[in-house]
Amino acid sequence: xxxxxxxxxxxxxxxxxxxxxxxxxxxxxxxxxxxxxxxxxxxxxxxxxxxxxxxxxxxxxxxxxxxxxxxxxxxxxxxxxxxxxxxxxxxxxxxxxxxxxxxxxxxxxxxxxxxxxxxxxxxxxxxxxxxxxxxxxxxxxxxxxxxxxxxxxxxxxxxxxxxxxxxxxxxxxxxxxxxxxxxxxxxxxxxxxxxxxxxxxxxxxxxxxxxxxxxxxxxxxxxxxxxxxxxxxxxxxxxxxxxxxxxxxxxxxxxxxxxxxxxxxxxxxxxxxxxxxxxxxxxxxxxxxxxxxxxxxxxxxxxxxxxxxxxxxxxxxxxxxxxxxxxxxxxxxxxxxxxxxxxxxxxxxxxxxxxxxxxxxxxxxxxxxxxxxxxxxxxxxxxxxxxxxx
Amino acid sequence: xxxxxxxxxxxxxxxxxxxxxxxxxxxxxxxxxxxxxxxxxxxxxxxxxxxxxxxxxxxxxxxxxxxxxxxxxxxxxxxxxxxxxxxxxxxxxxxxxxxxxxxxxxxxxxxxxxxxxxxxxxxxxxxxxxxxxxxxxxxxxxxxxxxxxxxxxxxxxxxxxxxxxxxxxxxxxxxxxxxxxxxxxxxxxxxxxxxxxxxxxxxxxxxxxxxxxxxxxxxxxxxxxxxxxxxxxxxxxxxxxxxxxxxxxxxxxxxxxxxxxxxxxxxxxxxxxxxxxxxxxxxxxxxxxxxxxxx
Ligand code: SF4
Ligand code: SF4
Numbered sequence: 208x209x210x211x212x213x214x215x216x217x218x219x220x221x222x223x224x225x226x227x228x229x230x231x232x233x234x235x236x237x238x239x240x241x242x243x244x245x246x247x248x249x250x251x252x253x254x255x256x257x258x259x260x261x262x263x264x265x266x267x268x269x270x271x272x273x274x275x276x277x278x279x280x281x282x283x284x285x286x287x288x289x290x291x292x293x294x295x296x297x298x299x300x301x302x303x304x305x306x307x308x309x310x311x312x313x314x315x316x317x318x319x320x321x322x323x324x325x326x327x328x329x330x331x332x333x334x335x336x337x338x339x340x341x342x343x344x345x346x347x348x349x350x351x352x353x354x355x356x357x358x359x360x361x362x363x364x365x366x367x368x369x370x371x372x373x374x375x376x377x378x379x380x381x382x383x384x385x386x387x388x389x390x391x392x393x394x395x396x397x398x399x400x401x402x403x404x405x406x407x408x409x410x411x412x413x414x415x416x417x418x419x420x421x422x423x424x425x426x427x428x429x430x431x432x433x434x435x436x437x438x439x440x441x442x443x444x445x446x447x448x449x450x451x452x453x454x455x456x457x458x459x460x461x462x463x464x465x466x467x468x469x470x471x472x473x474x475x476x477x478x479x480x481x482x483x484x485x486x487x488x489x490x491x492x493x494x495x496x497x498x499x500x501x502x503x504x505x506x507x508x509x510x511x512x513x514x515x516x517x518x519x520x521x522x523x524x525x526x527x528x529x530x531x532x533x534x535x536x537x538x539x540x541x542x543x544x545x546x547x548x549x550x551x552x553x554x555x556x557x558x559x560x561x562x563x564x565x566x567x568x569x570x571x572x573x574x575x576x577x578x579x580x581x582x583x584x585x586x587x588x589x590x591x592x593x594x595x596x597x
Numbered sequence: 598x599x600x601x602x603x604x605x606x607x608x609x610x611x612x613x614x615x616x617x618x619x620x621x622x623x624x625x626x627x628x629x630x631x632x633x634x635x636x637x638x639x640x641x642x643x644x645x646x647x648x649x650x651x652x653x654x655x656x657x658x659x660x661x662x663x664x665x666x667x668x669x670x671x672x673x674x675x676x677x678x679x680x681x682x683x684x685x686x687x688x689x690x691x692x693x694x695x696x697x698x699x700x701x702x703x704x705x706x707x708x709x710x711x712x713x714x715x716x717x718x719x720x721x722x723x724x725x726x727x728x729x730x731x732x733x734x735x736x737x738x739x740x741x742x743x744x745x746x747x748x749x750x751x752x753x754x755x756x757x758x759x760x761x762x763x764x765x766x767x768x769x770x771x772x773x774x775x776x777x778x779x780x781x782x783x784x785x786x787x788x789x790x791x792x793x794x795x796x797x798x799x800x801x802x803x804x805x806x807x808x809x810x811x812x813x814x815x816x817x818x819x820x821x822x823x824x825x826x827x828x829x830x831x832x833x834x835x836x837x838x839x840x841x842x843x844x845x846x847x848x849x850x851x852x853x854x855x856x857x858x859x860x861x862x863x864x865x866x867x868x869x870x871x872x873x874x875x876x877x878x879x880x881x882x883x884x885x886x887x888x889x890x891x892x
Binding site: 258259260261262263264268269270271273274296299300301302304331332333334335336337338340341344346347348349350351352353355391395398399402403406407410411413414415416417418426429 | 679680712714715716717718719720736737738739740741742744745746748750753754755756757758759760761762763842844845846850851853854855856857858861864865868869872873875876879880882883
């Protein structure tokens with residue numbers, strides 16, 4: 208299944224490259240393509256190893272540390288993909304149509320990211336071929352079950368949200384109209400499903416109060432994950448603005464958009480930081496200070512560099528300044544990613560008694576998948592009417 | 598009403614709706630497990646264990662697990678970790694500062710409210726009415742959430758298998774056609790392991806402590822740990838000294854997840870209501886604005 212995905216994606220990319228009459232300025236250069244091919248080749252080798260040798264021989268996972276970088280990458284990927292539901296909700300439910308130009312690229316990003324997250328989740332299973340079991344063997348006490356169900360349904364929603372672009376390209380105008388009539392309920396379903404599974408990725412860790420460091424274990428993990436996903440989603444939307452201006456060949460976005468998004472991101476981050484710090488204080492987590500100095504450092508990096516700094520920075524971008532906003536947005540994403548690495552990796556190390564570091568095969572597969580994501584985005588952006596044409 | 602004030606009102610409304618749903622959806626998980634008379638259990642009296650590992654050999658044999666080449670005891674053999682092919686083991690435990698090390702048996706505790714069962718997305722782990730936690734390999738997808746969640750580190754993964762790994766763990770020998778109690782308890786030559794009804798065993802454990810307070814700590818490990826377990830331990834040494842986790846909550850861990858998961862229906866209903874009204878209201882406002890612009 209995943210191999211097919213690989214080959215398909217690669218075919219699309221090559222096709223996009225050959226079709227050199229692009230109307231966009233997102234150049235796929237030969238060097239980039241070579242680098243990508245190398246990453247894909249190594250990734251394909253790593254994947255074959257994983258499928259034939261098993262998890263024990265190819266990963267550094269163990270009975271003491273059964274979840275590794277793939278779960279962490281999934282947690283981060285899902286946060287970065289939340290722009291899809293946030294922007295769709297803002298544009299269609301709250302009717303802020305000013306943001307419409309960046310909706311398509313954001314939904315495309317989300318769609319690709321969800322495919323990757325699902326691919327990694329399946330890859331991480333001991334029995335990947337049974338990935339469909341949760342969908343038929345319901346176990347409603349399990350967060351993992353809820354997530355699987357939501358992911359499957361939300362993928363359908365994202366496909367419905369993005370398919371008008373494809374149909375427009377193919378000239379199926381009837382289909383586009385039919386889909387547009389369904390927009391409201393589809394978007395609403397997307398917002399609901401996302402709220403559920405974005406928070407549930409945090410709920411995954413509620414069952415391990417004795418394993419996760421008190422800096423990161425809290426009963427409000429689902430709320431924190433939802434909030435930080437909103438921050439990350441808005442951050443991605445900001446990045447999408449910059450991309451838009453690069454890709455749409457000189458066409459400029461409405462001048463109010465970047466400051467507006469920056470303000471929203473800043474407020475969302477502020478809310479997140481307040482909730483996060485209040486929770487740390489209320490639970491008395493300072494008692495864990497100095498037990499593992501490197502965890503203290505990790506916490507400091509997460510909160511100061513990853514949340515407080517970008518919140519203040521974004522709050523000061525009053526005039527439209529897409530590039531400054533993009534730099535701040537990257538910091539936001541870094542902070543969210545760091546929080547999730549802490550929850551799913553670093554914060555678990557002391558109690559597990561082993562220092563898990565991923566094997567190069569685990570990393571190679573991850574990088575190859577991310578590379579595929581980027582290439583598919585570029586290919587789709589060049590072939591389909593994602594950005595306005597010049 | 599402008600867009601901004603409407604947004605403010607609707608946020609308040611949404612939070613309120615969520616709170617109401619959270620309250621309505623409040624229900625508790627069965628709390629009667631600890632006193633249920635149908636639950637079986639095993640009492641491990643650490644003071645009676647001589648470290649012969651007869652229980653380990655019996656377990657390996659009954660469950661078709663690999664036997665070590667040389668039969669060993671804790672006194673002459675290596676330290677044996679639990680793994681996919683070893684569901685129980687006995688090792689010397691205890692910090693030397695507190696006296697000579699003593700042999701301690703380990704296996705699945707068969708929690709009354711098992712974390713592993715609650716997290717398994719496909720119900721591959723299942724609790725029988727008598728409390729035994731069984732594994733049904735034909736369902737398992739190998740997600741390893743059970744290993745992650747178990748507070749005692751019990752489920753083990755078949756790391757070597759490429760495409761069909763399974764989970765290995767003690768199932769109280771209840772997976773066999775005729776259930777006559779666990780093989781280990783039958784093999785124990787000293788009576789350190791005693792199989793029976795959990796209620797009766799708990800009473801017996803307390804009686805032993807009462808009669809010989811100089812011999813036992815006043816603590817039955819497993820009475821309350823993680824909401825109580827079917828396997829109960831008696832010891833002369835403090836349990837934390839023997840490598841047991843004594844910091845576990847006194848309630849069943851699944852509760853921690855259920856607090857969040859049970860809100861799902863309420864959240865869905867609240868969001869449907871809030872989002873529909875938001876969308877409707879915003880649509881009206883947009884229309885009005887359009888009309889206003891034209892005039
Ligand atoms: S000890 Fe672990 S594996 Fe055994 S029932 Fe409890 S949670 Fe499940
Ligand atoms: S590894 Fe198997 S038994 Fe364990 S939680 Fe996953 S599906 Fe269930």
